[in-house]
Amino acid sequence: MSKAARNIVNRVLSAVRWLLSPVLGEFNFFLAVWLINCSVTIGYMIGCASIEDNNLWHGVRCFALGTAVSYLLTVVLYLLRPCWLRRCYKTLIYIILITLQAVYTFIFLNFDMNLGPRVLVLLAETNTKEAGEFVNSYFLSSKSLWTYAIMVAVIAAVSVGEWKCRWLSRLAKRRFVRWLLALTVLPLVVCGAWLSHNYVRLAMCQHSKELNKWVQDFGVDALDHLSTTYYSLCYLGVADADIAQAVAVAQQVDSTPVEVNEPDSLNVVLVLGESYIKSHCALYGYEHNTTPQLIAERDRGNLIVFNDVISPYNATSQVQKNVFSLNDKSAGEMWYEKPMLPTVLRHAGFKVYFWDNQRNYSKTEMFTITVNSFIYNSTIAGLSYDETSDNGMTIDGNLINNFKKNTKVPRGKYNFYIFHLMGQHVHPVGRYPKKIGFDVFTADSIRRQEKWLTADKRTYIAQYDNATLYNDEIMKRIFDLWRDKNTVVVYFSDHGDEAYDWRDHIGRGNVNGPDARLFHSDNDVPFMVWCSDTYINRHPALVKQLRVASTRKGMVHDVGHLVLRLSGVITPYYLPKRDISSAEFEPIPRIVYDKYDYDKYR
Numbered sequence: 142m143s144k145a146a147r148n149i150v151n152r153v154l155s156a157v158r159w160l161l162s163p164v165l166g167e168f169n170f171f172l173a174v175w176l177i178n179c180s181v182t183i184g185y186m187i188g189c190a191s192i193e194d195n196n197l198w199h200g201v202r203c204f205a206l207g208t209a210v211s212y213l214l215t216v217v218l219y220l221l222r223p224c225w226l227r228r229c230y231k232t233l234i235y236i237i238l239i240t241l242q243a244v245y246t247f248i249f250l251n252f253d254m255n256l257g258p259r260v261l262v263l264l265a266e267t268n269t270k271e272a273g274e275f276v277n278s279y280f281l282s283s284k285s286l287w288t289y290a291i292m293v294a295v296i297a298a299v300s301v302g303e304w305k306c307r308w309l310s311r312l313a314k315r316r317f318v319r320w321l322l323a324l325t326v327l328p329l330v331v332c333g334a335w336l337s338h339n340y341v342r343l344a345m346c347q348h349s350k351e352l353n354k355w356v357q358d359f360g361v362d363a364l365d366h367l368s369t370t371y372y373s374l375c376y377l378g379v380a381d382a383d384i385a386q387a388v389a390v391a392q393q394v395d396s397t398p399v400e401v402n403e404p405d406s407l408n409v410v411l412v413l414g415e416s417y418i419k420s421h422c423a424l425y426g427y428e429h430n431t432t433p434q435l436i437a438e439r440d441r442g443n444l445i446v447f448n449d450v451i452s453p454y455n456a457t458s459q460v461q462k463n464v465f466s467l468n469d470k471s472a473g474e475m476w477y478e479k480p481m482l483p484t485v486l487r488h489a490g491f492k493v494y495f496w497d498n499q500r501n502y503s504k505t506e507m508f509t510i511t512v513n514s515f516i517y518n519s520t521i522a523g524l525s526y527d528e529t530s531d532n533g534m535t536i537d538g539n540l541i542n543n544f545k546k547n548t549k550v551p552r553g554k555y556n557f558y559i560f561h562l563m564g565q566h567v568h569p570v571g572r573y574p575k576k577i578g579f580d581v582f583t584a585d586s587i588r589r590q591e592k593w594l595t596a597d598k599r600t601y602i603a604q605y606d607n608a609t610l611y612n613d614e615i616m617k618r619i620f621d622l623w624r625d626k627n628t629v630v631v632y633f634s635d636h637g638d639e640a641y642d643w644r645d646h647i648g649r650g651n652v653n654g655p656d657a658r659l660f661h662s663d664n665d666v667p668f669m670v671w672c673s674d675t676y677i678n679r680h681p682a683l684v685k686q687l688r689v690a691s692t693r694k695g696m697v698h699d700v701g702h703l704v705l706r707l708s709g710v711i712t713p714y715y716l717p718k719r720d721i722s723s724a725e726f727e728p729i730p731r732i733v734y735d736k737y738d739y740d741k742y743r
């Protein structure tokens with residue numbers, strides 16, 4: 142070997158020694174922190190052998206990140222002086238990590254949940270009474286006893302490590318162990334350090350706009366306790382900032398000019414459907430007649446059916462926030478940057494009624510928490526609704542009955558009604574009443590021949606179609622509420638779904654890349670405007686324009702601008718270029734999931 146080469150090798154070796162010195166000097170601490178912090182990651186990587194969804198490369202990246210974090214904590218200890226400060230630091234890190242491990246083990250065993258923003262939100266929202274009930278229910282459950290046993294073992298292992306720290310330190314300095322550490326820990330630390338610079342960017346995210354971009358760019362869903370907790374705290378900070386801005390823009394509505402260009406009384410109805418597969422809708426050509434009422438309304442000339450409107454996401458909460466807000470999503474505006482449609486209509490003098498069948502659906506899931514923290518924020522709700530339903534009902538018919546029976550606020554000259562249905566959501570067999578005419582389709586009705594269609598799957602499809610048939614009846618009931626008045630109804634679904642349509646799969650799919658078939662299932666939605674005879678007679682030009690507009694390419698999140706025009710409301714928040722019915726409507730690239738141009742993958 143030449144002298145220059147020897148020099149380089151020596152320099153590399155001394156750099157490795159230098160980098161490894163904190164680990165060797167504080168070996169028991171590093172080992173404890175590393176194992177606790179990365180326990181989930183290690184479990185995830187082991188799970189790669191048997192769990193289909195686990196991705197080994199993702200596990201390795203998370204392991205690198207967790208190792209770098211553990212290394213950084215060890216470096217701090219290695220450099221700390223004096224002794225008492227070292228002891229305090231060590232104790233603090235152990236307490237934090239052991240607490241996180243205990244919380245993780247407890248919620249994983251009891252609720253099959255991981256650490257994340259949801260846990261922090263639930264903890265923050267739990268009041269003393271609920272906490273008491275929680276302790277009573279779970280304190281002595283068998284899974285909790287397992288948690289205690291595991292935590293006793295963890296604490297015992299950490300204590301033994303501290304007690305035997307000199308022995309562990311000597312062990313680490315053995316040639317074989319040093320090489321092992323140099324070849325495993327250091328490469329992980331280097332990769333992890335590179336990944337962790339993104340966490341500096343994370344801390345600078347002020348709103349979801351930046352946070353979403355961060356998630357898109359970074360793409361690592363960390364698994365180690367400390368990175369996950371850090372992400373969760375940043376997420377909550379961002380969520381609070383979003384709501385604070387949404388409240389501020391709602392308050393600004395009051396000072397904007399507004400008038401209503403409608404001489405007579407008017408009812409405007411917005412119906413947000415749920416999980417409606419467009420290809421199961423007879424209005425759009427489905428082989429079974431799942432929409433006899435809607436077809437009758439269309440044939441009478443009251444229903445205008447839009448044939449190319451899509452949803453930007455396949456998750457209710459993401460769609461709903463953008464549907465309620467008057468943001469121009471195509472211009473990059475977020476839902477919290479513009480006020481909600483009901484806030485503006487109420488400011489214009491409308492009475493606003495909101496009957497929501499999903500208000501309490503999966504109350505402890507993030508999707509409900511995030512959307513409810515926006516649409517039911519006390520300030521925003523105070524400015525937006527005259528009356529809301531209290532609870533979700535079992536089926537949509539009960540929501541309509543509840544609305545008919547329980548609204549107390551007297552109607553105004555102008556009224557805006559919002560119904561958020563349960564539609565054909567997950568478990569369609571539970572979405573319609575049995576034995577009163579809606580169990581029309583059975584497994585025998587499904588004549589398709591794909592190889593995956595077993596009798597059970599045909600039954601599921603039939604149930605989905607029955608739920609669709611019931612939804613058709615619900616729409617008729619809504620039209621009937623104001624059929625003889627000056628009324629316009631806008632109805633669409635938040636997203637689609639799958640019912641064994643083109644593969645052996647039900648429910649919305651994970652979007653791992655652009656996929657035309659998935660987009661057609663999950664993003665194509667029914668979208669329609671129903672006008673009473675009175676509305677048609679009083680707005681002939683507008684109705685004519687609606688018919689012309691029905692073939693345009695649109696997106697559901699622009700619906701607020703259409704509703705403003707149908708309501709006759711003149712406000713600076715109205716954007717004609719985003720109103721599908723307007724002559725000034727500008728088609729835009731239809732971006733789904735914030736990154737795919739839907740029309741390029743048709």
Ligand SMILES: [Zn+2]
Nearest residue numbers: 415416457635
């Ligand atoms: Zn949904």
